[in-house]
Amino acid sequence: MPNYDEGSIKTLDWQEHIRKRPGMYIGKLGDGSASDDGIYVLLKEVMDNSIDEFMMGNGRKIEVRVSNELVSVRDYGRGIPLGKLLDVASKMNTGAKYDSEVFKKSVGLNGVGIKAVNALSSHFLIKSFREGEVKEISFSEGVVKEEQEVVPSDQPNGTYVAFTPDVNVFKAYHYIDDYVVNMMKNYSFLNAGLTLEFNGEKFHSKNGLRDLLEENMEGESIYPVIHLKSTDIEIALTHGNQYGEDYYSFVNGQHTTQGGTHLVAFREALVKAIRDFYKKDFDPSDIRASIVAAISIKVEEPVFESQTKTKLGSKDIGPEGPSVRTFVTNFVLKELDNYLHKNPDVSEVLLRRIQESERERKAISGIKKLAKQRSKKANLHNKKLRDCRVHLDSNHELRENSSIFITEGDSASGSITKSRDVNTQAVFSLRGKPLNTFGLTKKIVYENEEFNLLQAALNIEESIDDLRYNKVIIATDADVDGMHIRLLLITFFLQFFPEVVRQGHLFIFQTPLFRVRNKKVTYYCYNEDERVAAIQKLGKTAEITRFKGLGEISPDEFKNFIGPDIRLDPILMKKHESVANMLEYYMGKNTPERQEFIIENLYVEKDDF
Template structure:
């Protein structure tokens, strides 16, 4: 039964179809993959790709792109110029076919063969779809001794084709348009999109120069790689590769299935091995394949097959050792593949992955052959590659074991069955109030325990100097009972990074049990060192807690100044002098004792009472500088440490515990 108020009629005239510009304007995500900024970016790429196709056919070697403040865009090329005049065969003007007709263009087979052998533009959708999705579009073409002009507004042509005789230096096409906010939810394409895209296109179109003018910043950018992907791999490696750059190139023909048409394929692959940098990028018909598809499968299959074969042949596996994975290779690989085909099966119009079966098979076989020869003819270099890949593999396996071990150690609640030695909890369960004091030794634990407010202040002692976590490996770190206990008490897991930036993350700040983590150590050299080592541990294993402002240092007073009526506490020499200057009459000064020797009332007043204590929030003003200083002072950077001490040591002479 129909519900009251609903339209009950559903007949033959209920079915409608979108016509003209509405096919794109009302459904942009069908063509561009999205109606947001990504879809808008893709509409720009469609116009750019037409100019690239023309240049790649040998017509024009410069493409200029302008990004304007009002979000309009201009692409100018020096190709043959789009044919816009009357088309006898189609019985219509070419400008209508190119800019007002989906599935029309110069990239289909016609009686005279193929205009574009390896085309980036696909299916005749680009120019028309971008025009339909624009607030306005102006087209200027120079060819055949004429200047042709077109103007469109919101998918409609205004004024027809204007054609006039013109003297010009070069043929070419200029298209200026503004994406329409009625079509896309966002048209403010960031400068970074243009710089990234044009750089990538320069990489895979050797010798083609891209010039980008940005009106907003006033900057001009130029991208050109004379030797294409070889130059790019060299740039990415920053001369840190431990092998030379290999470059393979071939052409072939084939079909995806017996009943499918035959097509041509060209492929280029450049790679080298590098410990510090790794990158893999795939391009097809100049389009960056974010998700890879066929080339990605080919590279993975060929590299794993040939390198595993080589390891076995040279007896480099340990007994019963598992086979390498592509991850182990990728950790030290810089590779760029650049392929072209006359027929391409993209996963969708956004061209982020290709599915051609023949391309995958042809590239796999070609790479296997080349790698086999490379490994045989370059034994020293290939031995180096094998050794590094096995190091990566064993490091990955150790990291995985460590991760599982950590998860076991840190899982579970702090209760009677999972006790942390000498940890003293507080009563409240309100995380916004709970504070954990990390104190130095058992004696400090005793005085802090007596001094604290047991409602919201918990305590855990650190027994002696803990491991320097910036120099130790993860296996050593997690053998330390003190560190594991601290992490259990914090409750938020750890942030672990392996050598090649792959994270095994158990960290979740929502599981942190405390609003404040307060490091409380003696005001002497040993206390400062313990404090620094605790900070280094937090920085290495849970850096987010520092960046989120959860870590504090409790300042202990350096001096106790006593008069007949009152006791003062000074936290520095300057503060001591200021207090003394104000005192009338007699006083005594005592250098502050260790925390464990302080009476509870003094501890509460100076270190634990939120009203009177002094806490320093640990916050990295500059992450890069923080990393650099930790590395210099506590890491493996010995030359840097030596230089720092030579240049700055005099500032800390009064703190040196030498007599």
């Protein structure tokens, strides 16, 4: 047994602790392929300070740049007091937000965020412009490299922060512009009058959450957006014709992607308000079917369930205020009832939409019952699913790592099954090409045994909140048939379970196209450039293998591709594109436009080895 004495007790410097336990401060690390990966949390931590300045009435513009993984944020608030610049950037639990009178309803409260960015960056620079003077300090991994003296400046007040995430912490990472753009848009919707500029593109909102819904609606809403606003709360809602429920929730300007007490209260209050208004005991699923809604509240000293602030845990609005549930419920019951009484045309359309959902639910209830019986029998000896031990809907510390590979055929699923991590990686095997679901109703999900078993495996029939895997990974061959299966599966999710895509759970699995090796070294190459580079390193002795199917890769080799360095491409829903139009173009009946596109863009690729 090792000695347990005074030498066994260690005290870590603040930056060492953050670097050894980054998950405590920024959640998961990731590589930038998911919107909640650590590199985006770093940007949000810096942005939150600038947003808090704006919320307190200081500065109406924030400039953000991302170039070659160097990130910079410049705001035009008051600027950090120059004598405290070093403390703010490098002393834990230091900040103005402990004084509730200065920052009454801010996002960050524990004085940790900016220090985490500092500690996890190979380069970190902070400047404060204040009353005609500027002070600048640079760091590396949280350690001061250079502290410049205060000098005169003709720049307007504000703060400038630039950082480069440390590759020793985040490994091979990359920023995806779409994720940053969505972040900027959300900040603008929540802060009417604020202008945000990202790499030269400007974002500005006049109507807050109404703008958010109108921009993010897939297709037309069936009635104008209901926009309700009061002190410390804002709500916007409408219904469309898509499947599922779509919510955007925010607390003190922070996008709470996992919801929390305020969103739970809103969903319950909505059902009660509708039932009371129409004096009918509608099923909650019929009221909320096809809803698109956003809620933003402001809370004094908010309590989040993690440092990344993605889920509100606060029970109360403030030390002397009502509970979050009471506050949200009272507002919705009063204001939504008033709106529906004043707008009978909207209340009529909404009633028809609820009744339509009710009819559809009852029409498929018989099929649903049979499908559930089939799925229960299949679950006893389901050869399609090779489950894992840890799931997203559990409390296990590895829940965020849970994933499921959707594969084509037995050979591909066999290779993955033999080489997977049985704790966090499940495999679901398809029987050839699935059905093209474009234009079909949800009835097909229950009638088609394969789709019904997939729905049951994911546990998403009732709610996305019950999803069993954090990452749903489509793993198909790198050939025409494999691409077709990808499209069919993406269509299935966009048609019936769009929240899986919207919330960033759907990915494409990237396998290497080439193996380049000699007797000593093996390189796996995912594209032509990597193949050429590998050949140059190994020279004439290089042996080159072209992989076309997942089944060609042995389980021993597969371990290299589904471990910590797994390559995944996220399926992103770009807000400026209409999913309905896109599916019609690619997955609908053959159209002259699509035929013309194929003819104009067809070319033959020849192997040069």
